[in-house]
Amino acid sequence: MIYLDHNATTSILPEVLETMMPYLTSEWGNPSSSYKFGSKLKKVIETARAQVAELIGAHPAEILFTSCGTESNNAAIHAGVKVDPRKRQIITSAVEHSSVLSYCKCLENEGYRVIYLPVDHDGLLNLTDLENAITNETALVSLMWANNETGVLFPAKEIGEICRAHGVPFHCDAVQAVGKIEIAVRSTMVDYLTLTGHKFHAPKGIGALFVRRKSPFSPFVTGGHQERNLRGGTECVPLIAGLGKAAELSRKHLQSYETKVTKLSANSVKLGQNNPGCSVN
DSSP states (O other): OOOOOTTTOOOOOHHHHHHHHHHHTTOOOOTTOSSHHHHTTHHHHHHHHHHHHHHHTOOGGGEEEESSHHHHHHHHHHHHHHSOTTOOEEEEETTSOHHHHHHHHHHHHTTOEEEEEOOOTTSOOOHHHHHHHOOTTEEEEEOOSBOTTTOOBOOHHHHHHHHHHHTOOEEEEOTTTBTTBOOOTTSSOOSEEEEEGGGTTSOTTOEEEEEOTTOOOOOSSOSSSHHHHTSOSOOOHHHHHHHHHHHHHHHHHHHHHHHHHHHHHHHHHHHHHHOTTOOOO
């Protein structure tokens, strides 16, 4: 089989599976335990947190582990609208992932006004539309980095600068970008950034949310004291360890990935030129 749908999901790398195995077999304790058999696994979680942080240029304390990209997107939007309950407008685009669009639809039912910015025939945003849409009522801007269907990149850095200039929190769904292009949250004015493991060779069922230090955050999943009281639920150590290893490998191979994809893209364009009846995006 020739698999060409890595935007949907990726296989687990052997090195990632190897990293996970001890925590699926012999090291199966609960990290919240007061005794060493479980509590020592906190170090495993913190190692993975540092690995994910390094991939996007963040501080480890800014990484919050979640179950997937959908939860991270929902948690970020939830946090954004909770900052000031008087602000009832959200700005997103018409081509966001369903986890953003569906949650925005739910918020519309609660009285929020959602602006769905259009894109042009190339799938690009008009940043003037964004700037004109921001008002004193805007609670949050939520725009993706890379489109899951077309691969089009939104100008996240410029979007962040616009949001920062207007004092509006910016959430970026970077699920399709992390591990594929260079991301440096220090130079991108993003308050919340979503990623998920199964897009860059980690398992399904594990994601993360970058929450910039001093950005407000209200827990979306409440329960125990896990994740510094920001996300309740017993940590799934094997999945977290796998995400950390995949992040480490992605960081290491980022340059070679870009070279490989650039070559494939050039070949696909050539294929389209040599076969007029073939449509290549």
